[in-house]
Amino acid sequence: MALKIRLARAGSKKRPYYHVVVADVRSPRDGRFIEAVGSWSPLLPKDGERVKLNEERIKHWLGQGALPTDRVARFLDQAGIAKRDARNNPVKAQPGKKAQERAALIEKARADAEAAAAELVAPAEAPAEAPAEENAAS
Numbered sequence: 536m537a538l539k540i541r542l543a544r545a546g547s548k549k550r551p552y553y554h555v556v557v558a559d560v561r562s563p564r565d566g567r568f569i570e571a572v573g574s575w576s577p578l579l580p581k582d583g584e585r586v587k588l589n590e591e592r593i594k595h596w597l598g599q600g601a602l603p604t605d606r607v608a609r610f611l612d613q614a615g616i617a618k619r620d621a622r623n624n625p626v627k628a629q630p631g632k633k634a635q636e637r638a639a640l641i642e643k644a645r646a647d648a649e650a651a652a653a654e655l656v657a658p659a660e661a662p663a664e665a666p667a668e669e670n671a672a673s
Contacts (some may be wrong), residue, residue, distance in 0.1 A: 537561075538601035540593065540611075542575065543568060550575050555588065555607060557596045572596065575610065586610050 537560045554575035562568065573588035593616055597603075603611055612619035612655055620641030630638070 538569070538596065538599065540572065540596060540601050540607050541601040542604070544605060550578065552578075555593075555610070557601055570596070573610075586613070588614055588616070589614055590614065 538557055539560050540557050541564070542553040543556045543655070544551060544553055553575040554571050555566075555575060556568035557570045557572060558566075558568035561575075570592065572592045573586065575586050577585070579585045584634065587608065593611065597617060602619065608619045611617040627641065
């Protein structure tokens with residue numbers, strides 16, 4: 536049986552409160568669980584008693600092979616119970632495929648406009664020099 540240490544939602548509408556529970560992975564989020572090992576109240580200030588954990592029971596369940604979810608792993612890392620690996624996703628900051636295509640089209644249009652502007656400036660300079668040479672020759 537695969538076990539997870541995860542959050543089970545409680546509290547009323549728009550007033551969340553979560554229980555940290557050990558449950559079978561197949562059971563629903565707010566459904567059957569094996570043991571409640573803590574709580575999290577996100578509405579409390581961060582410097583207060585926001586997270587309460589039963590460290591002894593959590594260590595027991597981690598020893599039994601229970602895996603914490605990402606949010607619970609953050610709590611366990613802050614409490615010093617379990618180490619959480621740092622996440623690194625450099626692709627996350629990149630725009631999507633369509634946005635990259637639009638950016639390429641905009642860049643191409645900008646380059647074409649600069650080339651057209653350079654062509655307009657270059658012929659305008661050449662005739663200005665030609666009459667000056669004719670005046671010097673006469």
